[in-house]
Amino acid sequence: MSGKREEQVEQRLATLEDENRRLSDQIKRLVRTEHELYQFQGQLDDQIRIYRHLYEVGKKLSATLNLGELLQIAAQFVLYQLGFERCVALLHDLGTNSFYVKAHDGYYDEKSQARVTGLRFSVDDPLLAPILADSERVICAAGCDQDDLIALGQTLEMAEYVAFPLGGETQQPMGVLIAGNSVSSVAYHPHIRADSEYVVGLANLVSQVATAIHMRREIQAREQRLKQEAHARERVEQELHVARRIQQASLPEAVPALEGWDISPNYRPAREVGGDFYDFLELEDGRLGLVVGDATGKGVPAALVMSTTCGMLRAVTQASDYSPGEVLQRVNEALATRIPANMFVTCFYGVLDPKSGSFAYANAGHDLPYVRRGGDCEELMARGMPLGLMPGMTYEEKERVLEAGEAALFYSDGLVEAHNPEGEMFGFPRLQTLVAEHAQGEPLVDYLMEELYSFTGEGWEQEDDITLVTLQRVAL
Amino acid sequence: MTIKAGVGMSRHHNPNIAGREAAEQALEKAGVDKPDFIFMFASIGYDQRSLLRAVRETTGSSPLSGCSAEGTINGDDADESNFSVVVTVISSEELQWTNGLAKGLGADSRAVGQRVAQDLLPHLSSDTIGLFVFPDGLIDYLDDFFAGLEGNLSSEQFLPLWGGGAGNNFNLEEPTYQYCDDKVVSNGVAYALPSGRAQASWAISHGMVPIGGERKVTRSQGNVIYEIDGKPAIEVLKEYLPEHALIEDHDWMPYAISLALVFEAPSYMKDEEYVVRGVPAVRMADGSITVQTEVQDGTSVWFSSRDKEKISTRFDQMAGQIKEQLGDEKPKLVFQFECLTRGKLMFREQERQEILRRFRQSVDPDVPWAGFYTIGEIGPVEKHNDRHLYTSVVLALS
DSSP: HHHHHHHHHHHHHHHHHHHHHHHHHHHHHHHHHHHHHHHHHHHHHOOOOHHHHHHHHHHHHHHHHHHHHHHHHHHHHHTTOOOOOOOEEEEHHHTTTTEEEEEEEEEOHHHHHHHHHHEEEEEOOOTTTHHHHHOOOOETTTTOOHHHHHHHHHHHHHHEEEEEEESSSSSSSSSEEEEETTTTGGGGGGOTTTTOOHHHHHHHHHHHHHEEEHHHHHHHHHHHHHHHHHHHHHHHHHHHHHHHHHHHHHSSSSSSOTTEEEEEEEEOOOOOOOOOEEEEOOOOOGGGEHHHEESSSSSSHHHHHHHHHHHHHHHHHHHOOOOOOOHHHHHHHHTTTSOOOTTEEEEEEEETTTTTTTEEEEEEOOOOOOEEEEEEEEEEOOOOOOBTTTSSSSOEEEEEEOOOTTEEEEEOHHHHHBBBOOOBOOOOOHHHHHHOOOSOOOOOHHHHHHOOOOHTTTOOOOOOOOOEEEEEOOOO | OOEEEEEEEEOOHHHHHHHHHHHHHHHHHHTTEEEEEEEEETTTTTTHHHHHHHHHHHHHHOOEEEEEEEEEEEEEEEHHHHHHHHEEEOOOOEEEEEEEEEOTTTTHHHHHHHHHHHHHGGGGTBOOOOOEEEEEETTSSHHHHHHHHHEEEEEEOOOEEEEEEETTOTTTSSEEEEEETTTEESEEEEEEEEEESSSSEEEEEEOOEEEEEEEEEEEEEEEEEETTTTTEEHHHHHHSSSSTSOOOOOOGGGHTTTEEEEEEEEEETTSEEEEEEEEEEEEETTTTTOSSOOOOOTTTTEEEEEEEHHHHHHHHHHHHHHHHHTTTOOOOOEEEEGGGGGGGTTTTTHHHEEEEEEEEHOOOTOOOOEEESSEEEEEEOOOOTEEEEEEEEEEEEE
């Protein structure tokens, strides 16, 4: 009986000991779990805080165009969110090809502060070599035995640090960001370890900073380009203004009045001034010299050549009673030695005897004038090379009488080479037809300009100067 | 009475800037240029002397007391990083302050207590309000300090003590710091004695709950327990730890935060069933554990763990107790001395902020509020001054 009781007590004792062991195990698990939970939640809070602030700092980095401010934002993040003691941001100076301290944060005493602020490293400084050679990062952790890394740490007063090149994947890094701790404060800051969440957070920051710097530099380069372009545009505008003034000064102020004749010029300059010109030269015996020409090129060079040509023509015609061919020949001789190699001048020159209606002319490569006779249109043909191309040229001379009711049209290539929106050219055949079909009454110049506008349509941007001069013998 | 108080805080890492920022904020909030007294609690990452100098340069030569901390509290805003400083400035025509500093706490804490008492005796009067004490938190055993202090004061007048142990990032190898005026010392105690027409209302609570059953101390000496239930104390402790968690002495530190001993509360503690005593160290060599109080053989002990729900509930009770003591008075300044184990070592950041916010709202959402995370909290229960652990001590001056 007592044996059975003892057995029951033993069983009860064993059950209680089992329960006690289970409870003890549960308590151990509880303590372990609690310990791990509290450690994990601390890490989680740190990670959440870092990533939340990374998002915020990203917005700040995007909002500033100032590189110093941008790097200062990064340095403050390194100190106040990642918790490292010191941060130094170096920027590459293209002018001196060196890296200098653009921003830094963290406590240095006054003497060290001044020294660190003034640091400058040549691109081939051995202290930076390991960082510039590595596209990712360089870690100098506690116990590091690399002399060059230790030396840089001593320069920056960091016993341990991590250094990131900024944007150096494909080219020379734009800068270097270094975060670390001094030996005296290492206990109060996150240790520099490759697997630390703080170093990972720093890598994220560096990526944002590199992107932001790259963007700033792109924006700055674009701004510089725009500035240069604006400057160039301004210079061109000034040149155009000068060219326009030269051209205006070379054109005749008045149209000569000849009894029985109607002379009507129309000059329409393009935005970018071309080299068109025309002139009326009063000669002996009441004759009238008529010039229409075009200097190659645009702007000031064309205006100067045109102006020079006009002056030469006046000088030659006033010097002696030369025939049109001789005039062009003499002007060509003078111009050929002075004009730039790639420039020349086309020029039609005719001399009208208003009494007889005789019109003698020569042509230095200019578009052939048209004469309207009844319902027909004839060309005033005469051969000759443009002025200024080469010396020793002669110019064919021709002469014909302009009868009452006949009209001659002198023009520049700006008219025939005008394009409509479909890209079709106005062309010589169209001009010839229009001249032939033009009826008496409306001035020929006005008629042709209306036809031109109709052809090109609205919004036409005139590509070249257009010059039209009509010489019409009034019908009796 | 009129107390003007302001609390300023800075997280700047440069001690010269941080000290100036915090002091300027405090002066501005208090609306005073020259305060009568200053409290300063600062994290351990700073060069402490530079920090104190920056505060003093801003506040002038007003007396100052304080210590290094595991973290700082400024109203709802708590910071447990290594870089934050909280400065409190106080100005009142009806308060007088005496402050001091005693060194050598680790060598002979009783003698230090005696020296402090001798320094204070000439300044004690019937309108003495209490004594703020900020001892080195790494001193495991402060009972002798209290004995030396209280044993040399008048037994007719109870002098309540409030404060907390100075911290150093929980690093046993490094010193903590105590501040008095322009001085910074270690291994000492800073103190400040306010007298005058002010009412002090306070409350204390811990958030530990026993785990497992009752155990008996079977061999002990002083504050070292060698055996529990006839087994080496270290073996009993291991029962509450994961396998292989405890191999070297220093392995214990991470667990000291979450595992403590509780004893039956003395009869004068009406609100608590247990009183908490930490286990700051273990000795694998002889299997002993060190406790922050003297232990007699035969004493009942329980192992205990922190409990979030209890902490939260007890904060509500503390708010009620303080308001009851305040009566119709509005608090002019509140101090909170909070155990470091009740901060980030337990709560997530948002949880902690929410608990602090709710507590402050319950007491007074507008009152200047300063404090720090301590290693050991000091506050009286009834007429007994004690150094508590895993505890919050909150004091309202009105």
